[in-house]
Structures are given as C-alpha cells and as structure tokens.
Amino acid sequence: MNQLKAIAKQHKGTRLFLVFSSILYALTVILQAYFLVTIVDAVFLQSASFTEIVPYLMGLLCALVARSALSYVNGRAGVKMATKVKQQFRQSLLKKYTRNPLQTSLQGQSGHKVSVFMDAIDEIDSYFSKYVPQVIQTSIVPLFIWIAVSMEHVSTGIIMIITAPFIPLFYIIIGIMTQKKSEEQMDKMALFSGRFLDTLQGLTTLKLFGKSKQQKDVIRQSSLDFRDATMEVLKVAFVSSLMLELISMLSIGIIALEVGIRLVVFESISFYTAFFVLVLAPEFYLSLKDLGTAFHTGRGSMGAATKIQEELEQEEHNVQWGEASVDNAFDSPPHISLDGVGFQYGEEGFALKSICTTIEPYEHVAIVGRSGAGKSTLLYLIAGLLPKTEGEIMVNHQPLSHYKEADWFERISYITQHPYIFAGTIRENIALGSNIAASTEQVERAAHKAGIADLIQSLEQGYDTPIGEGGRGLSGGEKQRIAIARAFLKQPSIVLFDEPTTGLDLYTEQILQQSINELSKNATVISVAHRLHTIRNADKILFLANGELANQGTDAQLMKASTDYANMVSVQQEGVER
Numbered sequence: 001m002n003q004l005k006a007i008a009k010q011h012k013g014t015r016l017f018l019v020f021s022s023i024l025y026a027l028t029v030i031l032q033a034y035f036l037v038t039i040v041d042a043v044f045l046q047s048a049s050f051t052e053i054v055p056y057l058m059g060l061l062c063a064l065v066a067r068s069a070l071s072y073v074n075g076r077a078g079v080k081m082a083t084k085v086k087q088q089f090r091q092s093l094l095k096k097y098t099r100n101p102l103q104t105s106l107q108g109q110s111g112h113k114v115s116v117f118m119d120a121i122d123e124i125d126s127y128f129s130k131y132v133p134q135v136i137q138t139s140i141v142p143l144f145i146w147i148a149v150s151m152e153h154v155s156t157g158i159i160m161i162i163t164a165p166f167i168p169l170f171y172i173i174i175g176i177m178t179q180k181k182s183e184e185q186m187d188k189m190a191l192f193s194g195r196f197l198d199t200l201q202g203l204t205t206l207k208l209f210g211k212s213k214q215q216k217d218v219i220r221q222s223s224l225d226f227r228d229a230t231m232e233v234l235k236v237a238f239v240s241s242l243m244l245e246l247i248s249m250l251s252i253g254i255i256a257l258e259v260g261i262r263l264v265v266f267e268s269i270s271f272y273t274a275f276f277v278l279v280l281a282p283e284f285y286l287s288l289k290d291l292g293t294a295f296h297t298g299r300g301s302m303g304a305a306t307k308i309q310e311e312l313e314q315e316e317h318n319v320q321w322g323e324a325s326v327d328n329a330f331d332s333p334p335h336i337s338l339d340g341v342g343f344q345y346g347e348e349g350f351a352l353k354s355i356c357t358t359i360e361p362y363e364h365v366a367i368v369g370r371s372g373a374g375k376s377t378l379l380y381l382i383a384g385l386l387p388k389t390e391g392e393i394m395v396n397h398q399p400l401s402h403y404k405e406a407d408w409f410e411r412i413s414y415i416t417q418h419p420y421i422f423a424g425t426i427r428e429n430i431a432l433g434s435n436i437a438a439s440t441e442q443v444e445r446a447a448h449k450a451g452i453a454d455l456i457q458s459l460e461q462g463y464d465t466p467i468g469e470g471g472r473g474l475s476g477g478e479k480q481r482i483a484i485a486r487a488f489l490k491q492p493s494i495v496l497f498d499e500p501t502t503g504l505d506l507y508t509e510q511i512l513q514q515s516i517n518e519l520s521k522n523a524t525v526i527s528v529a530h531r532l533h534t535i536r537n538a539d540k541i542l543f544l545a546n547g548e549l550a551n552q553g554t555d556a557q558l559m560k561a562s563t564d565y566a567n568m569v570s571v572q573q574e575g576v577e578r
C-alpha cells in the first residue's frame with residue numbers, strides 16, 4: 001500500500017491537476033443545483049415567463065457541460081497516470097528478468113512470471129485510474145457541497161456531518177477484507193497460470209508416464225481454487241456496494257424527512273431551500289459512495305502490488321559489468337585466467353571451489369568430470385552468465401567485470417545441447433547471430449559452414465520455412481546446426497560448448513564436429529565434453545570432481561597423474577568399443 005502511495009506521490013503534477021479540476025467540478029455541481037432549483041422555483045412558484053428564465057437555463061446548460069467535461073478530464077488524467085505507472089513496473093520487472101537471464105529461466109515457474117508481468121500489473125491500473133482521482137475528488141466535492149448546504153440550511157449540514165462518517169468507516173472495514181482476499185486471488189491465479197504452462201510444456205512426458213489424468217485434475221483443482229477466490233472477492237464487492245447504497249439511502253431519507261417536516265408541518269423553510277438541499281444531498285453521498293467503490297478496487301490493486309513487489313524483491317545475484325570497451329582490449333581471442341574462482345547455488349547448494357587455471361588464445365580446453373561435478377556451472381561462470389562468489393576471472397589481465405556486458409557477449413558464442421529456436425523463419429533464427437542486419441548471402445554462407453544448407457534448400461520454403469513455436473519442428477542435430485550457423489555469422493573470439501554432440505548419431509556428430517573445428521580456427525574453444533576425441537585432442541583438460549579442480553593438463557599428463565581420470569577414460573573407451 002505504502003509503495004503505491006509513494007508512487008502516486010511522485011506524480012505531483014497530475015495530483016495538482018486533479019485537485020484543481022475537482023474544485024471546478026464541485027462548483028459545477030453546486031451551480032447545477034442552484035440553476036435547477038432557481039428555474040423550478042421561478043416557473044412553479046413565481047410564475048416567471050420563459051424569457052425571464054432563459055439566462056438560468058443557459059447557466060444550467062453550461063454547468064452540465066462543464067461537469068461532464070471535468071468528469072472526462074479527471075478520468076483521463078487518472079488513466080494517463082495509470083499507464084505511466086504500469087509502464088514503470090513492467091520496465092522494472094523486465095530489467096530484473098534480463099539482468100540475470102540464467103536465474104530467471106531456472107527459478108520459479110514461467111507461467112507465474114507471465115501472470116505477474118501481465119495480470120498483476122494490469123490489476124494495479126484501477127488504483128491510479130480510479131482510486132487516486134476519486135480520493136482527491138471525494139476530499140473536495142462533499143466538503144464544498146456541505147458548505148453550500150450548511151449555508152442554506154444548518155440542520156441539514158449537521159445531519160450530513162453525523163451520517164457521513166459511516167460510509168468511510170464501512171468501506172475501510174470492507175477494504176481491509178478485500179485486500180487479503182484479492183492477494184489470495186492473485187496467488188491462485190499465478191499458481192493456475194504456472195501449472196497450466198508447466199503442464200502444456202511437459203504434456204508428452206505426462207502422457208508417456210500415464211499421468212495426464214492426474215495432471216488434468218491438478219489443473220482443474222487450481223482453476224476451481226482461482227474461481228472460488230474470485231467469487232470471494234466479488235462477494236465482498238457486492239455486499240459492500242449493497243451496504244453503501246443502504247447507508248446513503250437511509251441518510252438521504254433522514255434529510256428528506258427533516259426537510260419535509262420543516263417545510264410542510266412547521267413551514268419554517270422556503271421551497272427553494274428545501275429543494276436546493278434535496279438536490280445536493282444525493283450528490284454529497286454519491287461522492288462518498290463512489291470513493292467506497294474506488295476503495296474496493298484500490299485495495300484489490302494493493303494485493304496485486306504486493307505480488308509484484310515480492311517478485312521485484314526476490315534475491316538476485318547479478319554479474320557485475322564495467323564500462324571498458326572490449327574493442328580497445330582485444331580483437332583476437334584474449335588470454336583468460338581463473339584466479340580461485342568459486343560459486344555457490346544459494347546458501348547451502350552445490351559449490352564450485354577455488355578454480356585456478358589459465359586459458360591461452362586459440363587453446364582448446366575440455367572440461368570433464370562426472371555428472372554433477374560442476375562442469376556446466378564453470379562454463380556459465382566463464383561465459384559471464386553466473387556471478388562468481390569468490391576469486392576473479394581475468395580477461396587480458398583485467399577482471400571480466402571491467403568490460404561492458406554487451407561487448408563481452410558480442411565476442412562469445414555459447415552453444416548448448418538445447419539451443420533455443422524462436423518462432424520465426426530459419427533465416428531469422430540464423431540471422432540472430434549477427435548484430436547488424438545479415439545479408440541473404442551471409443546467412444546462406446553461415447548455414448553452409450554449419451552443414452545445414454542442403455537440408456534447408458530441400459525444404460519447400462527454403463530459408464523462409466517457419467520454425468520454432470508454431471512452426472516446423474527440428475531435430476536435436478538440426479537445432480545444433482542452426483546454433484552453429486548463428487555462431488559462424490557472429491565470428492566470436494571465444495566459443496563455449498556445453499556437450500553439444502551428446503545424444504547425436506555418429507554421422508550428425510561428424511558434421512557438427514567439422515563445423516566446430518572450422519569455428520575453432522579463429523577462436524578459443526572451451527567445451528564441456530564427454531566424447532573421447534574431444535577430450536584427447538584438447539590442449540588442456542580441466543578435470544572436475546565434486547566442484548573442485550582435481551587435476552589439469554593434457555590427456556597424457558592426466559592419464560599418468562589421476563587414476564580417477566584414467567578410470568573415466570577407460571569407461572568411455574569401453575563404451576566406444578562396445
């Protein structure tokens with residue numbers, strides 16, 4: 001709540017405008033009542049002619065037009081403020097997600113993030129577009145009306161001042177209930193979205209394990225939970241509007257009774273006064289009631305704001321970057337050294353400890369070790385995708401954090417077992433590798449070098465074949481080749497491979513290996529490797545065990561120095577021979 005209030009306070013200009021237009025609005029309400037009552041009084045009690053009331057009719061028309069215009073302008077100012085705030089929130093979330101892409105993709109459910117990013121942010125709209133303008137309007141309009149009524153008839157003013165507090169009191173109670181319920185609703189919606197997307201992505205796995213029915217029930221349950229939470233919010237909304245209506249009707253009734261008795265029984269007030277008071281009384285309560293409704297939606301927004309805040313406050317470990325241009329530091333592959341580099345997942349998670357090594361330009365380095373030894377984690381650290389928690393990664397004798405993030409990523413290619421293929425054409429997917437618009441010829445040359453050109457040409461739409469989500473499916477090997485084509489277009493100084501050939505048949509592996517060799521001619525290559533030939537041909541092998549660098553050297557050196565390494569190689573060898 002305080003956070004939304006603080007944001008609203010930042011929009012000083014809009015709030016001042018709303019104060020000014022609300023004052024004008026209050027005056028138009030009073031003027032409208034004045035002209036209406038004067039016209040009725042003149043026509044029915046003083047038998048005035050049409051020409052006599054023309055100025056009042058014009059006045060009434062002007063008041064009506066001004067009131068509508070001010071109401072429109074007020075609404076527009078609120079909507080504009082809401083649009084700006086939503087934009088700010090979306091930018092902050094997007095920045096948070098992109099600051100640490102690896103953490104974003106690994107942590108939490110994607111559906112949950114989409115739900116917070118889209119629905120929760122939309123939900124805060126009403127706080128700025130309705131609640132804030134209404135709070136300002138309600139602090140001004142009833143006060144002006146009360147002054148006008150009290151000046152005309154004091155006892156009505158007294159009734160108003162006694163009955164009015166019941167309305168805010170009631171909606172404060174209701175509002176508090178609403179916020180809790182709307183927080184629950186947001187929770188349920190995020191849970192539902194998360195489960196739905198998760199299930200959609202894992203549909204094949206679920207089918208294969210015969211768990212689709214079970215999962216269907218889980219989704220059904222979370223959708224029912226979301227429905228129930230929504231109904232709870234609506235229930236409070238309905239009860240609150242019914243109660244607000246009741247309180248204001250009762251209050252107007254009391255005023256009407258008092259005025260009626262004075263007019264008819266005691267004849268102590270004029271028709272003009274009675275009518276003027278009766279026209280303005282509903283306006284007085286209407287404004288308070290409107291705040292009640294806005295308060296309800298505002299509280300809902302606060303629930304959503306809490307969700308967004310939780311997402312924004314989630315602990316993040318960012319990689320530090322500097323301002324130095326890589327261009328000035330190196331054109332060709334740089335000298336890299338890891339000086340006691342370490343990293344830990346969370347407080348108690350897996351830790352990579354004190355890795356010390358050097359990687360010379362154009363060297364081919366293989367990172368090997370058992371599953372879970374920390375190979376991918378080390379590659380993430382070198383790539384600048386994870387922040388080191390100890391030591392330093394030095395690039396050309398400067399810490400990696402010294403360089404500009406964009407410059408560094410421009411110089412490296414990172415190819416994993418599962419490269420991401422975006423929804424688009426093959427051409428667009430390959431062209432992703434280039435920062436500037438790649439020409440048709442460049443894309444085709446890259447595809448050729450990656451060994452995928454023949455396959456693409458055999459397709460009916462060639463390079464314009466849609467792939468990725470909603471497009472043509474690609475095999476693992478084809479995806480790898482698209483990724484390698486991207487790398488050819490990029491011409492990086494450092495190529496990082498995370499077991500790119502694992503799981504591919506020997507023929508595809510050979511094609512890929514040729515491309516990798518070609519790519520390696522102009523770059524330093526660091527690869528997480530399982531295959532013997534990658535390991536054996538490497539200039540240097542980093543042998544990891546339980547997050548520590550157990551040994552490093554060439555294959556021949558390690559075979560002598562480490563029995564664990566020799567065992568691993570012999571197991572590999574057996575696998576190949578068999």
Ligand SMILES: Nc1ncnc2c1ncn2[C@@H]1O[C@H](COP(=O)(O)OP(=O)(O)OP(=O)(O)O)[C@@H](O)[C@H]1O
Binds near residue numbers: 350369375
């Ligand atoms: N996001 C994460 N949060 C917490 N722990 C993680 C995370 N990612 C990986 N780990 C853990 O860190 C350890 C090392 O993982 P890593 O992927 O680096 O191993 P690896 O040697 O590449 O394994 P493999 O050969 O099986 O791919 C594993 O125990 C893994 O469970």
